[in-house]
Amino acid sequence: MKFTGSQNYIATDDLKLAVNAAVTLQRPLLIKGEPGTGKTMLAEEVAAALGKPLLQWHIKSTTKAQQGLYEYDAVSRLRDSQLGEEKVKDIKNYISKGTMWRAFEADEQVVLLIDEIDKADIEFPNDLLRELDRMEFYCYETRETVVAKHRPIIFITSNNEKELPDAFLRRCFFHYIRFPDRNTMQQIVDVHFPGLKKALLKEAMEVFFDIREMPGLKKKPSTSELLDWIKLLVAEDIPPEALKSGDTNKLIPPMYGALLKNEQDVHLFEKLVFLAKRNR
Amino acid sequence: MLIDFFLSLKQHGLPVSVKEYLMLCEAMEKGVIHGSVDDFYHLSRICLVKDEANFDRFDRAFAAYFKGVESLAAVLPADIPEEWLKKLAERLLTEEEKAQVEALGGWDKLMETLKQRLEEQKGRHQGGSKWIGTAGTSPFGAYGYNPEGIRIGQEGSRNRSAVKVWDRREFRDYDDNVELGIRNIQLALRRLRKFAREGAEEELDMDGTIRSTANNAGYLELKLVPERHNKVKVLLFLDIGGSMDDYVHRCEELFSACKTEFKHLEYFYFHNFIYESIWRNNRLRHSEKFSTFDVLHKYGNDYKLIIVGDATMSPYEILQPGGSVEHWNDETGIIWLKRLTDLYRRAIWINPTPEAHWPWTQSIKMVRELMEDRMFPMTVKGLGEGMKALR
Secondary structure, eight states: OOOOOBTTBOOOHHHHHHHHHHHHHTOOEEEEESTTSSHHHHHHHHHHHHTOOEEEEEOOTTOOHHHHHEEEOHHHHHHHHHHTOGGGGOGGGGEEEOHHHHHHHOSSOOEEEEEOGGGSOTTTGGGGHHHHHHSEEEETTTTEEEEOSSOOEEEEEEOSSSOOOHHHHHTSEEEEEOOOOHHHHHHHHHHHOTTOOHHHHHHHHHHHHHHHHOTTOSSOOOHHHHHHHHHHHHHTTOOGGGGOTTOGGGOSOTTGGGTOOSHHHHHHHHHHHHHHHHHO | OHHHHHHHHHHTTOOOOHHHHHHHHHHHHTTSSOSOHHHHHHHHHHHHOOOGGGHHHHHHHHHHHHHHHHHHHHHSSSOOHHHHHHHHHHHSOOHHHHHHHHTTOOHHHHHHHHHHHHHHOOSOOBSSSSSSEESSSSSBEESOOOTTOBOOOOOOOSSSSSOOHHHHOTTGGGSTTTOOOHHHHHHHHGGGOOEEEEEEEEEEOHHHHHHHHHHTTTOOOOOEEEEEEEOOEEEEEEEOSGGGGGGHHHHHHHHHHHHHHOSEEEEEEEBSBOOSEEESOGGGTTTSEEEHHHHHHHSOTTEEEEEEOOOOSOTHHHHSTTOOSSSOOSSOHHHHHHHHHHHOSSEEEEEOSOGGGGGGOHHHHHHHHHTTTOEEESSHHHHHHHHHHHO
């Protein structure tokens, strides 16, 4: 059982190694990297490649660790007790299972994605230490210990908005997805747009890397933005010549809104292009 | 052997733990990798390093530890001479030789000599203690032992097509203390978070609901509480113009990070030092002034004060009435700073000049004393410490 990338996901060698280490040792893999470098995609692709179901748990700033395990709906039990319903006698009826519980009790090994763990409260990772380490937890309401039937393959992504506690990090493998170099980027685009004209791709990549290297940008365009942009270029059927920077009148690449997402960046970009034009 | 490797990482200041080391051993035992040094590099990094800020340190530690081993592997097949000798040279230096090298002189002298030698030198050079090349004791070149050495492209060996991964040191930028992006600043500022429940009640208060329901003889009575918010209040004073021009970019980043991070943020500008008036809009600084007294009265002592400035000026600007470079100030800067720090007990000064330069400027020393030593450099680490002092 080895992950070697997939038809629509290009994984570098060190990433493959990280995934395989996590799968073999059944430890969680923590993935960090610039936004838009395919952190979340990875879990989906691994699940597809290994033929395992994928469970996703998306973290928000208000998410509590307990919600991933289970939630006890005390209010509806109180209400039912007033209505004299029969099911009120069994507390199990009021416990809704969270994503981790479902992953633990699944009959086959699953891939579990804990997405953007850094969005949650600072204590969130600490509350999951035992769950990730031993893959079990205790349910107070029903007085039972839930133990994973098969240790799930866990992927955790982070955008680095918060530092994660050391104790948590020690339990994970860690991989930092670097921004792909030109060759890898070419492969990625090839995988997503197999029929793309070579000329258009070459020009587009050039413009893209030029923009990325522009100093002072607040948010550099990333892989997913490049893919969106190329999609637009293809949809609008823009000829490769339009992207050539030799054309003085059309120095601003078409549809650049897909690449720059911040009005200050767009402003800066236009200013630089204007300066470049004047200096000619 | 791996224990030595582990210990050498620890010596290089990497926060590695036994648990992680055991994880690495387990991975080796289960055969995740097959005998390639590159794979081992990646695997050990996955297991042992949990922060990209430490990648560069790891690369250096790894290179230091595996210098000998790697070259052996490259040599074994056939052509021995050059590779072998090259790496051998750097392992054969004695401790004394290393000490001698240290005695060559300071940084300026190094740069000067480098220039000279570059002009003199023709062709490739190996060993020896004068010419630029590899593995020598000369301060110039790579793989050498001169601690003050200047690194000139430490590249992979000639027989191999690729440069060694860890020698590329691609993660140099992520090392802390150096880079200070908006994201990093935000991270540092976040330590100041203080959550409190204020405002509209919209979250279900479970305990309260159960209690009031019980009091209500079992009839359901819902209780709600307000959601949690970050309620830290920050007063930010920014030095602007003059000697601060060099740091405009970094201050901008700090400012934009502050603005998104704190809901209650009030900011004002001053020039060189704080006197009786400050301003909010730099373009209208002469027409739209705020009295510092008004600011002191308006914002209560639950605000935390952050002053950003290089504190580099003539001491008179702090000590003397009328010392300001721009106008006549009736009261000295000391008095004004004291008024501020008396009211805002939680106050820090963030200084963008490098910490190593501080002792050489008298005014920095003075301000530091006035701030009771709560002056911090504008680095990720400095900000982190500053936020701790503010809590």
